[in-house]
Amino acid sequence: MLKQFIEALGKVGGQAAEVATVREAAAYIAGHVTGTLLLPSQPSLERVALAVELETAGVKVIKESWREHAASANAGVTGVNFALADTGTVVLDSTVEAVRLATTLPELHFALLDPGKILVDSLAAIPYLRGFHERAPRNYLAYITGPSRTADIERVLTIGVHGPRQLHVLLLPGLSTDYYEL
Amino acid sequence: MSRERNRNYRQRVDEALASPRLQQALHSFGDAYVVARQNAFAGLDFEAMRSEIGSMKDRVREQRHELVAEFTRNAEAAGAKVFLARTADEANRYIAELAAAQGVKKVVKSKSMASEETHLNRTLEASGIETLETDLGEWIIQLAGQRPSHMVMPAIHMFRDEVATLFSKVTGQPEADDIPHLVKVAREQLRQGYFEAEMGISGANMAIAETGGIALITNEGNARLATTLPKVHVALVGLEKLVPTLEDATKVMRILPRNATGQLLTSYVTWIRGAVPCGEDDKELHIILLDNGRSALAESPQCRDALRCIKCGACANVCPVYQTVGGHVFGHIYISAIGVILTAFFHGLENAADLVKACIGCRACVAVCPSDIDLEGIILHLREVLGEEEGVGAGKALVFKHIMRNRKLFHSMIRAASLLQKPVTRGERSIRHLPLFFSSLTEWRTLPAIADKPLRDSWKSLPQKVQSPRYRVAFFAGCLNDFVYPEMGNDLVKVLNRLDVEVLFPKEQNCCGVPALYSGDRETAVALAEQNITAMLADQPDFVVTTCPTCTMSLQRDFIELLKDNPVWAEKARQLAEITIDVSRFIVDKLDGKTVFAEDPVGEKVTYHDSCHLKRGAGVWEQPRTLLAGSGREVVEMAHSDRCCGFGGSYSFTSHPDIAKHILNDKVKDIEATGASCVAMDCPGCIMQIRGGLEKQEKPVRAKHTIELLAESLK
Known part of the structure; x- marks a missing residue:
């Protein structure tokens, strides 16, 4: 399933990287970021102290007042609730506004996924989709499949329009087993 | 019939036919689409998927009142306000008044065909509100002062140099006609708009009764910005977008991108329920369910299947008429086959009158429709209605009523x-030229003598x-x-x-x-x-x-x-x-009759043209090939073998001979490219058209009915 996910993600222009530790993840991110980075509060990423690792690696991390910094940020980092293997999709509960800001405005989006949380396809995701709706009264849920794209001029596929130009999915084992946790 | 309307229409047809660049673009898009779509459905059962969508959408139509109530209840419980707009005007007024009440000066819009349908921008701008389209294609046509020519790719009719000119006016400096550069310009120019706008307006691909939420299926990411940054979010949603459950919504999501653009899934599917956080506060979410003719459509037994449409645009992608003249001719607001039907109900039969006749009836759209709509059947029905309303034309009426029936x-x-006809045929089987005002009939094809x-x-x-x-x-x-x-x-x-x-x-x-x-x-x-x-x-x-x-x-x-x-x-x-x-x-x-035919001694190279009504009407396409190959002929496939030849009966004589001619030329090119010395088919109408085109262009290829070739091969 992991192999299928990585392959599908590659086909839609996303990049997958397998990392063994949070430090490796932070190093990977640091190697790509050229400006500030939005880091919304998320349980899984807080548990592994990603912010500290990123700062140690020299990244300027925005940990609050995201709206103020959103327009000028170069990257956003989020966890992933779970992924879909057949289409290379990552599913993010984006009800918290900072998650939306971090995944819409910056040019780079880094998504940290526990490779244990991959479902076969969108049909298998329906119980979780319903679960989100049962757990919270209001929801903003995102299925993200590759970077933003357009073919609106002469049908020529161009990657990166209004949303991120790059989507990096970092596969970090042991990050989270909870499908409802970002 | 309004002569003025018809004259304008004819003028648009002529302009489109005089634009080879447009035709070339739509043809190559059509070719690429077929391949991409096929790959996207690999391993899936399209027929089963679309029959599920069709029956689900029928249930929605039957239970629409209950589903509207359920959707409204759930959406409002989540903090949204729901308004059922009976007309386009009611929807526009609601939004304009809301904007005024909130002191909105600027609106950012993500792509919404429903808002094109209601001409929302006009209303907002008349109220002094600046509206900014943020979908790249929509922004381009907004700058150009045009309307979409495709439901999914609104600016498919425009070219990079035209876009560069438009963008240069916005930035005040010359912009290169390089596509990645132009996309970057759009990103930069539109970016500030999301922050400045007090209101974001979107459409929706689904409104889910079970949750009271909406879902947006998009690629560019602008809809996510427009539904996140401004304080107020207005979603304008056609009533036909209702689906009962998350299972149903997921099924639509699985078929729509595959059938629209050949993508397994778009970059973004966004599920929004209720007034989600926005800055320090909660967002204000208004959902407008738009009727505007949909209830009338639901009440029409002959046309109501059109409400199954999920707006994928595939009927345009495969349509030979659309590929020849584009969506500004073959469409009003909604384009192509589904557009003909929706126009009749949403914008009035008057606006659909010419379009109803522009369909050549080849059923290419029916074969790819993800909701299993018999588009051609419905268009035929509308033609009958129009015949009753406007008459079928005095000459035709005379022939049909008083001559054919006897x-x-x-x-x-x-x-x-x-x-x-003797004076013009001079005893020949084909008429190559006709005198005087009939001459246009044989300008591009010979006609057979009676x-x-x-x-x-x-x-x-x-x-x-x-x-x-x-x-x-x-x-x-x-x-x-x-x-x-x-x-x-x-x-x-x-x-x-x-x-x-x-x-x-x-x-x-x-x-x-x-x-x-x-x-x-x-x-x-x-x-x-x-x-x-x-x-x-x-x-x-x-x-x-x-x-x-x-x-x-x-x-x-x-x-x-x-x-x-x-x-x-x-x-x-x-x-x-x-x-x-x-x-x-x-x-x-x-009869299992392959055995009576002798091997063709030369092994003539034959290509086969699939007639629309044989392949897509009767489901027959293998049998003639089996017979031709079985009689020792070398069967070579032409490109687009099942694309219409442009005959269409009276379509190629009186209604749209100019379009028919272009479609025929495509066919002749495809036949010629095979190098075959014979093109076989199973339709005398196609023979009239294709033989006429080959003869007129003096191509050394004979056009024959399969039965004629079989008679040649009898032992």
Whole structure:
């Protein structure tokens, strides 16, 4: 399933990287970021102290007042609730506004996924989709499949329009087993 | 009919036909689409998927009042406000008043066909509110002051140099016509808008009753910005977007991108329920459910299947008319086949009148529709309605009502015409030039002469040598086979006799009624159906065999529909439909007749043209190829073998000869590219068109009916 996910993600222009530790993840991110980075509060990423690792690696991390910094940020980092293997999709509960800001405005989006949380396809995701709706009264849920794209001029596929130009999915084992946790 | 309207329409047709760049772009898009779509559905059962969508959408239509109530209840429980707008005007007013109340000066919009339908931008701008389209294609056409020419790719008709000119005006500096650069310019220019706007307006691909949420299926990411940054979010949603459950929504999500653009999934699917956080506060979410003709559509038994549409745009992608003239001609706000129908209900029959006639009836759209809508069938019905409202034209009315219905009169007039044509045919079988004001008819194709002796008059002298027939079949010849190509009938008898089948020719058979029906004269079509049923069933044949797939569809499908409410005729129509079969399928499926044909000594290279009504109407395409290959011919496939040849009956004579000519030229090019010396087909209409085009362009390729080639190959 992991192999299928990585392959599908590659086909839609996303990049997958397998990392063994949070430090490796932070190093990977640091190697790509050229400006500030939005880091919304998320349980899984807080548990592994990603912010500290990123700062140690020299990244300027925005940990609050995201709206103020959103327009000028170069990257956003989020966890992933779970992924879909057949289409290379990552599913993010984006009800918290900072998650939306971090995944819409910056040019780079880094998504940290526990490779244990991959479902076969969108049909298998329906119980979780319903679960989100049962757990919270209001929801903003995102299925993200590759970077933003357009073919609106002469049908020529161009990657990166209004949303991120790059989507990096970092596969970090042991990050989270909870499908409802970002 | 409004002459002014028709004149404008004709002018748009001419302009589009004079734009080869547009045609080339739409053709190559169509080619790429077919491949991408096929890959996207690999391993999936499209037929099963679309039948699920179709029946789910039918349930939605039947239970729409309950579902609206359920959706509203759940959305409001999540903090949204729901407004049911009966008309476009009500929807626009609601939004304009909301904007005024909130002190909105600027609105960012993500792509919404519903807002195009209601002309929302005009209303907002009239109220002094700046509206900014943020979908790249929508922004381009907003800058150009145009309307979308495709539902999914609104600016598909524009080119990079035109976009560069538009963008240069915005930035005040020359912008290079390099696509990645232009996309970057759009990103930068629109970015500030999301922060400045006090209101974001989106459409929705689904409104889910179970949750009270909406879902957006997008690629660019602008919809996510427009629904996140501004304080107020307004979603304008057509009532047909309702789905009962998350399962249903997921099914739509699985089929829509695959069928729209050949993507397994778009970059973003966004599920929004209720007033989600926005800055320090909660967002204000208004959902407007738009009726604007949808309830009327739901009440029309003949047209209501159009409400199944999920707006994928595939019917345009495969449409030969769309590929020839584009969506600014073949569309009003909604374009292509579905656009014809939606225009009639959302924007009035007046605006749909020309479009209803622009459909050539090839059913390419029906084959790819993800909601299993018989688009062509509905358009035909609208043509009937229009025929009743506006008349079918005085000349046609005379022919249909007073001549065709009287078989003897009709047939004696054709015989008379065969004599009258002598001065122009000079005894030849093809007419290459016509004098005076008829000359345009033979400008781009030769026309066949009417035969000296129709098939019906020579039938008695046709020797039939069948000792103990396996079957007795009645031959339904259709007008072309009977009066123009009687030799096909002779060949049919030869081949079927050889296979121990006796062929009868019921003399009382008349025109199948398609010309009348397709022109909107249902009454004449009904009269002809009754005449033909009586004639064809009289001798109690085992089968009714045809050489014309349009006649086949008429006997199999249209007669049943035309007579369904008549208890005397409905059962007979069903009987006739059951035993009607086209000749290639008859030979392969019922006679297993491959064995009587000798190997063609030369192994002639033959390419096969799939006639629209044979492949997509009767589902026959393998059998003729089997027969041709079985008789030792080398069958080579042409590109777009099942693309319409542009005949379409009166379409290529009176209604749209200019478009028909372009479609024919595409076909001739595809045939020529195979290097075949013969193109086979199973339709006398296609033969008239394709042979006419090949002859006019002096191509060394013969166009033959499969039955003629088989007769050549009899042992």
